[in-house]
Amino acid sequence: MGSPNLIPVGVTLNDLRRAVQKLASLRLNADSTLTFTSLTLSDLTASRLVVTDATKTLVSDDLYSWVTETSNQVLIADDGDGTITFSTPQNIHTGASPTFAGLTLSGLTQGSVMFAGAGG
Structure with missing residues (x-):
């Protein structure tokens, strides 16, 4: 029973x-x-990413630190x-009416x- 790689620690000072x-x-x-x-x-924050800092120490970080937004896009x-x-800067769902400064249609x-057909 047990494993040779495990080190049991008892309760007395001699065991330790x-x-x-x-x-x-x-x-x-x-x-x-x-x-x-x-x-x-114990120094980490629960439910956060674990990363290494400049000194290679494990620290907690937020997801926001790892992503970059694209101005006027995402x-x-x-x-x-x-x-x-x-x-997105404006609603783009199927019922939305987005506004564009210009629009180029290709394949015409x-x-x-x-x-516009009967369906819109």
Whole structure:
């Protein structure tokens, strides 16, 4: 039962001392692989992205820091809770009436007349 890679820690000071001595004898190096059943990092914010800062320290970050809006095309709002909202400068749903400064239509036959059919 158990695994040779697990280091049991009892409840007494001697148990802890033995566990630390065993850990020290494992000789961890750059090629070592560590496996954790659970890991809690207390300096991070829950439900946020985890990134590394300039000193390679794990820190929390908001999604807003990772996306860039395109002026007059796609707008991005920081919701203040780590999430973002995408929008456009004007409504573009099927019932909207967007306004454009200019419009170029391609694929039309030269000399033809455009008209709206019964469906609009």
